Amino acid sequence: MAPLLALSLGYFLVMLDVTVVGVAIPDIRASLGAGTSALQWIVDGYSTLFAGLLLLGGALADRVGHRRTFLAGLAVFTGASLACALADSPGPLIAGRLAQGAGAALLVPAPLGLLQVTYPDRAVRARAVAVWGAGASVAFGAGPVVGGSLVAGGGWRAVF
Numbered sequence: 001m002a003p004l005l006a007l008s009l010g011y012f013l014v015m016l017d018v019t020v021v022g023v024a025i026p027d028i029r030a031s032l033g034a035g036t037s038a039l040q041w042i043v044d045g046y047s048t049l050f051a052g053l054l055l056l057g058g059a060l061a062d063r064v065g066h067r068r069t070f071l072a073g074l075a076v077f078t079g080a081s082l083a084c085a086l087a088d089s090p091g092p093l094i095a096g097r098l099a100q101g102a103g104a105a106l107l108v109p110a111p112l113g114l115l116q117v118t119y120p121d122r123a124v125r126a127r128a129v130a131v132w133g134a135g136a137s138v139a140f141g142a143g144p145v146v147g148g149s150l151v152a153g154g155g156w157r158a159v160f
Contacts, residue, residue: 003118004128007111008135010074014104015136017081018047019143021097024156028093031156038090042097049101050108058109066113073106085160096160 025039034042061069080099087093111132119125150158 003114004131007070007114008132010070010107011111011132012135012139014050014077014108015139016143016146017100017104018050019140020147020150020159021046023144023147024151024159027151027156032087032090032093034090034093038094041094042090045094046097046101046104049098050104053102053105054109057105057107060106061110061113066110066117069106070110070114073103073108073110075103076100077103077107079103081160085157 021043025043028034028042029039032038057069057073077100080096080103084093084096084100087096112129115125115128115132119128147159
């Protein structure tokens with residue numbers, strides 16, 4: 001159960017990050033003086049790099065190991081999230097969001113291989129993959145609510 005929880009949490013955070021930032025945009029604009037173009041990169045740069053590098057992340061996981069790729073993706077994603085939270089202008093925030101997308105592309109495909117090894121029984125593995133995917137669905141929908149709560153309680157930096 002612990003491996004499934006850890007893998008699901010990683011996917012949850014990646015998918016939450018797709019929608020959580022949108023709520024913080026007005027505060028980011030006011031705080032950093034970001035223009036429309038910068039705000040678009042802050043929101044869409046993450047998803048663009050994530051989608052663009054996802055196949056590469058899967059191929060890398062197959063070549064160097066699913067666990068190693070998952071941990072590398074988690075490290076990049078976490079470091080990039082910290083960089084986003086500490087950004088003092090639009091440029092570093094955009095760079096952090098792009099790095100988050102790259103980390104997410106490493107983090108997401110690796111759990112499928114790990115779930116296959118961890119749960120060799122087909123029926124158990126099918127349930128584990130369903131739980132893993134359901135967590136992402138919940139995160140995607142919860143992003144605006146979570147983002148609103150974080151921004152209201154701690155400012156835009158809290159979403160990272």
